[in-house]
Amino acid sequence: MSMDAHQRPSEAAGESFVKPDAGLQPPPAELLELAAGVSETPPRAAPLGEEEVLQERRAPSPLRESLRRLRRDRRAMVSLGLIIFFVLVAFFGPPIYQHIGSIYQSPQNGPVPASVYHSYYHEELIRQDEGPSAQYWLGTDDLGRDILARLMQGMLVSIIVATLVEVVDIVLGLIVGVLAGYFGGWIDQLLARFTDLMFAFPGLLFAIMLTGIIGPGASDALAKLPIIGPNGNGRLLLVSLALAITVWPLMARYVRGQTLQLKEQQFIEAARTSGSSDLRIIFRHIIPNLMSIVVVASTLNISNTIIGEAGISLLGLGVQAPGSSLGLMISDATPYINTHPWEILVPTTVLALIVLAFSFLGDGLRDAFDPRSKD
Amino acid sequence: MLQFLVKRLIGLIFVIVGITFITFIMGYLAPGDPIRAQMGDHFDYHTWLMLRHAYGLDLPWYQQYYNYLVHLAHLDFGISFKYQNRPVWDILKDGVPVSLELAFWGLIVELLLGIPVGILSAIRANSWIDTLNMGVALIIYALPPFVIAILAQVIIVWIDSKTGASWPSSSWGAPWQYDWADLQPKIVPILVYGAAGYAYFARLARTTMLEVLRQDYVRTARAKGLRERVVIYWHALRNALIPLVTVLGVAIGLLVAGTFFIEQIFNIPGIGRISLQSVIDLDYPVIQATVVLLAVGVVVGNLISDILYTIVDPRIRLE
Numbered sequence: 008m009s010m011d012a013h014q015r016p017s018e019a020a021g022e023s024f025v026k027p028d029a030g031l032q033p034p035p036a037e038l039l040e041l042a043a044g045v046s047e048t049p050p051r052a053a054p055l056g057e058e059e060v061l062q063e064r065r066a067p068s069p070l071r072e073s074l075r076r077l078r079r080d081r082r083a084m085v086s087l088g089l090i091i092f093f094v095l096v097a098f099f100g101p102p103i104y105q106h107i108g109s110i111y112q113s114p115q116n117g118p119v120p121a122s123v124y125h126s127y128y129h130e131e132l133i134r135q136d137e138g139p140s141a142q143y144w145l146g147t148d149d150l151g152r153d154i155l156a157r158l159m160q161g162m163l164v165s166i167i168v169a170t171l172v173e174v175v176d177i178v179l180g181l182i183v184g185v186l187a188g189y190f191g192g193w194i195d196q197l198l199a200r201f202t203d204l205m206f207a208f209p210g211l212l213f214a215i216m217l218t219g220i221i222g223p224g225a226s227d228a229l230a231k232l233p234i235i236g237p238n239g240n241g242r243l244l245l246v247s248l249a250l251a252i253t254v255w256p257l258m259a260r261y262v263r264g265q266t267l268q269l270k271e272q273q274f275i276e277a278a279r280t281s282g283s284s285d286l287r288i289i290f291r292h293i294i295p296n297l298m299s300i301v302v303v304a305s306t307l308n309i310s311n312t313i314i315g316e317a318g319i320s321l322l323g324l325g326v327q328a329p330g331s332s333l334g335l336m337i338s339d340a341t342p343y344i345n346t347h348p349w350e351i352l353v354p355t356t357v358l359a360l361i362v363l364a365f366s367f368l369g370d371g372l373r374d375a376f377d378p379r380s381k382d
Numbered sequence: 383m384l385q386f387l388v389k390r391l392i393g394l395i396f397v398i399v400g401i402t403f404i405t406f407i408m409g410y411l412a413p414g415d416p417i418r419a420q421m422g423d424h425f426d427y428h429t430w431l432m433l434r435h436a437y438g439l440d441l442p443w444y445q446q447y448y449n450y451l452v453h454l455a456h457l458d459f460g461i462s463f464k465y466q467n468r469p470v471w472d473i474l475k476d477g478v479p480v481s482l483e484l485a486f487w488g489l490i491v492e493l494l495l496g497i498p499v500g501i502l503s504a505i506r507a508n509s510w511i512d513t514l515n516m517g518v519a520l521i522i523y524a525l526p527p528f529v530i531a532i533l534a535q536v537i538i539v540w541i542d543s544k545t546g547a548s549w550p551s552s553s554w555g556a557p558w559q560y561d562w563a564d565l566q567p568k569i570v571p572i573l574v575y576g577a578a579g580y581a582y583f584a585r586l587a588r589t590t591m592l593e594v595l596r597q598d599y600v601r602t603a604r605a606k607g608l609r610e611r612v613v614i615y616w617h618a619l620r621n622a623l624i625p626l627v628t629v630l631g632v633a634i635g636l637l638v639a640g641t642f643f644i645e646q647i648f649n650i651p652g653i654g655r656i657s658l659q660s661v662i663d664l665d666y667p668v669i670q671a672t673v674v675l676l677a678v679g680v681v682v683g684n685l686i687s688d689i690l691y692t693i694v695d696p697r698i699r700l701e
Contacts, residue, residue: 026405359529
């Protein structure tokens with residue numbers, strides 16, 4: 008009881024010290040603030056009063072240092088540019104593309120406006136397997152659908168699946184990993200057993216099974232969900248869910264390992280001695296220091312996720328026609344590999360570029376956040 | 383060692399029970415009745431009741447699962463839903479040697495090409511050979527296996543059309559037979575199959591070799607005037623190979639994941655294709671069996687790599 012009484016004021020004091028305008032506080036503030044940063048931060052210059060002076064004298068923060076290293080990594084920056092380009096095209100490409108072009112007098116369907124023949128599902132059956140033209144910028148596929156429109160839709164699908172999976176991956180991985188690393192005990196045991204299981208269970212096979220078995224039902228049940236048009240949204244969600252289930256244990260393992268290391272560091276000990284609660288230590292000291300590993304792991308994982316979605320769609324278990332996905336486009340074009348290799352090369356190349364860009368960006372981020380990992 | 387083996391075998395059993403349970407419960411909870419789906423238009427209530435009883439699907443779930451485990455312990459995978467008098471093993475038995483052959487040669491490609499290339503890169507670090515090797519390895523490793531497979535097919539087809547040759551782009555010969563007619567269609571799929579692992583081993587071999595070359599005992603060996611060749615092949619290489627043994631498990635995991643795509647794209651009648659077809663057919667006994675086979679492959683691969691580790695590095699003790 009008396010311990011509590013002793014601890015509380017110091018914690019309250021600690022709280023006020025962390026405020027940015029506490030520049031001229033007595034030494035404990037400085038200690039605490041130092042402790043809150045990454046352990047390797049060099050000691051900061053004594054507070055000199057004015058904020059600008061302080062900024063100048065201070066060693067650059069580890070984050071800023073990392074970003075500086077990242078900016079100098081040309082391969083990572085090119086990849087980042089490419090990713091931004093693909094995201095912009097996926098989101099803004101279709102509405103722009105559908106406003107380009109005049110009405111086309113189709114012998115089969117009558118007058119067709121650009122918003123229809125530049126959509127990813129419109130079939131112009133007498134214009135199959137065409138090369139690039141003014142009307143169809145990247146040509147048409149075996150059902151007379153616009154390849155560029157399908158490509159952009161496929162990119163959108165990749166991005167949406169990647170986002171959904173990473174959200175689950177980060178949230179679950181962070182929660183379970185921190186709990187397992189910080190508290191140990193049965194959560195740790197459970198996580199260890201579960202990850203063993205998931206590592207032995209080929210992740211892809213799990214995803215194939217889940218989509219294959221539940222897929223048809225999910226397509227019907229969730230068909231009305233308005234995510235990205237008539238695309239078999241149930242399948243899309245299912246694929247994301249299946250991939251997310253298979254990836255988060257790895258993230259949890261990384262987070263757990265890092266948490267175990269952090270837990271032993273002096274600044275955590277300092278925080279604990281000064282009376283911070285477990286919750287406060289986790290949120291203010293552990294999680295901020297996990298951010299770099301989470302960002303790197305999830306960026307590298309995005310490649311796998313995009314490959315996974317494309318692969319499942321390629322095997323015919325993911326996105327279904329009339330929807331589009333890079334994997335579906337590849338499998339649609341496979342029978343025509345002899346006669347129209349163009350149709351298979353376009354989605355394959357785009358997929359390869361996206362995947363390479365995310366891998367290179369992930370590698371660059373890893374090198375930037377942890378220069379020692381570079382060989 | 384013995385204690386370790388027993389412990390790992392218990393772990394193996396745990397993993398298999400876990401995996402069969404996940405697979406079982408997924409099939410059990412899946413919407414739709416599997417027997418009804420198989421019967422399609424020929425639905426007849428009495429036949430349906432009879433079949434359900436024959437497959438034991440009218441029992442409560444824990445009893446179904448228990449029966450499955452008991453059968454599995456006798457290496458009996460049950461009867462297929464789709465082909466109603468074929469045992470599951472009868473369906474799988476032609477695929478197993480094909481997949482094993484693919485995995486075996488894939489692993490050989492990975493090790494016999496990947497490791498020497500990585501070592502070469504390390505010895506000539508930062509030369510153009512190193513840059514080229516590592517650039518290629520980086521790209522191969524990052525690309526999905528099916529993209530590499532498709533690009534390989536496009537190239538085969540293109541060469542065939544230019545030269546009039548008829549190199550097969552998607553087929554497979556008799557397993558473990560190496561006449562030219564059987565061998566020819568296998569070459570490209572095996573190379574593609576091993577590609578991801580090749581890149582993985584090449585990069586890793588380079589890193590470990592560079593690390594070993596920085597060690598004191600390498601400096602000592604050089605200082606006492608040994609020829610560079612002896613230093614590299616006798617002192618450094620043997621130590622650089624040790625960490626590579628531990629990642630054999632990862633390589634086997636990569637191989638299992640690659641099975642589905644390589645077999646599907648190159649039209650190879652292995653476990654991956656059978657497994658995929660059974661998922662599409664909702665033939666649960668076959669799905670279960672393929673999952674168990676593949677998972678056992680991964681776990682046993684990991685076990686072998688752990689045992690090899692103690693053999694190549696006597697300092698390691700397994701507890």
